[in-house]
Amino acid sequence: MADPVRVAVTGAAGQIAYSAIFRLASGAVFGPDRPVHLKLLEITPAMKVCEAVMMELDDCAFPTLASVEGTDQAEVAFDGVNAALLIGSRPRGPGMERADLIRVNGPIFVGQGKALNRAASDVRVVVVGNPCNTNCLIAMSNSDVPKDRFGAMMRLDYNRAKTMLANKAGVTVNDVTRLAVWGNHSNNQYPDFENALIKGRPLTEVITDEAWLKDTFVPDVQNRGAVVIKARGASSAASGAIAALDHLVSFGAPTPADDWFVAAVQSAGQYGVDPGLVFGYPLRSDGERWEVVEGLSMSSWGRAKFENVLNELRQEREVVKDLL
């Protein structure tokens, strides 16, 4: 058996966690030979549901699940973990503005950032709870964990965009490469078709309907979450869980040649982003360290979208500046 991996999941009684936890326990993420120790964090009123999740885990008899612990203390949940999925947060209530949500959820990530100091030195943190880019900024600003171990989840946006482009071109998702999604996990994100390839050819040579790309594809990716909520009566859960696990896997494995993946990470100023902002970029990993893919070009139309989402993240940072 390989060395065990310790994984914390917050919001463990919630919808996304309900899909993510069983995959983590089953060996689907870290492999069939790697024992998994799960640490589940919830708020005290949700501990009963968390215990039910633990009962179901027992009932699955997963050979790879070495232990599972439930707690309402972040310091306990994060002690010694190699991976932390920060999913738990309050959903947006009726009439709540984005800024209100940021103020409600921001303090959660102050405490969790500090508690992450107890994690293993190789910990990788993925922030899913919204607004995830700014929550990630708050967590990393309140933690001694190196900032390159943090990422916020843009993977669902990337996965959604990939499928829409594959469907339009009549190819499989494997044929769509070099797809970037810039900026924020919000409806101002910029899914970039200009740099993408289909079967190795520039996407815009294969999908020549520019009006569709600009006026249907981009807004459809931006608003996909709202469309799912309308149809399902709740926000994306299984696809959110898969995206969070894809995110972890992509950072932990060498990126295939000629491609990249997408996550929001702390900017070092690439593409004119303010250093320090947590911004969605195309990335490559060697399995240990990651780097932003540099040198991509953008039309003036694309650059305007990029600047728009950059400004949104600057505004979010302003709203939480006392938490940083």
Ligand code: NAX
């Ligand atoms: P749920 O409301 O089903 O679950 C959230 C859970 O978090 C609840 O059980 C709650 O008790 C728990 N929680 C609240 N505060 C906590 C704290 N301080 N510590 C630990 N747990 C805490 O929401 P779910 O559908 O699972 O979504 C979770 C988050 O993911 C939401 O913020 C949602 O907006 C966000 N999403 C982010 C996505 C992304 O692409 N980045 C996409 C999917 C999703 O919308």
